[in-house]
Amino acid sequence: MISNPVIDSLMSRKSIRKYREEQPSDEVIETIVRAGQQAPFAMQLGSVLLSREIEHNVFRAPLLFTICVDVYRMEKIMKKRGWNRKASDIYTLLFGIQDAAYMAQNMVVAAESLGLGSCYIGAAPFMTKKIRELYELPDRIFPLVMMTMGYPAEAPPVRPRYPMDFHLSESRYTCYTDDTVSEAAEVMDSGYLRQNYYREANYMIPLPEGTEEKFDFDSYSWTEHISRKLGLWGEDPEELLSNLKLCGFEI
């Protein structure tokens, strides 16, 4: 693989969940947010909220960003120009999620280049009421994801990824055989086991009462964890729809 400063930075990034207390300067924060803005956009439908209240922030991070799908501003601009929206909310959301996500990831990369670490926190869509109240959000803004950020107080290893032949298809999608699936799962599981990821976190998703636990920290790894996450934690789709509605989106 080719190496250069940008590639090296992308390849060495890892989520940081422990932070020093030191507050990044305004200049550092502005640089990161400005670099986020410069990501490709469909309609600039992403905006950013910031909390520097370290004692309230997830992981006691000096910075907590909440990345939003923000249709409010665009509609203000349209209104000024005498236009009403004809586009559906599923359309604006699909493109808004992309605008917000590419912007957020630019922030992650910019932060990394300035010596800061970060970690996404996926709970925002389930916390819309609280976030709306906290930041006094008007309608048409949906909190998509949060992101902790600050100077790292830990140096975890780079986490494993699927092998390339399980990830990239050329010309026609690769329909993976059982063997290829097993090989990819093995790469992920052995990688996380080598790093003692779940042992250090001291966490396995518990099985329903009455089900025998056959895993321990020598065998519980990423594919079991993610399978349990998706197989056991059935969130209520109505909750997400009603949270979208609360934010003024009609799906």
Ligand SMILES: Cc1cc2nc3c(=O)[nH]c(=O)nc-3n(C[C@H](O)[C@H](O)[C@H](O)COP(=O)(O)O)c2cc1C
């Ligand atoms: C949308 C999204 C939501 C996430 N939510 C959480 C979270 O709630 N808590 C957490 O500790 N990490 C969270 N993460 C971080 C992932 O766990 C992490 O990126 C993944 O395990 C790969 O590790 P790495 O970033 O160190 O390569 C999230 C990442 C994404 C992209």
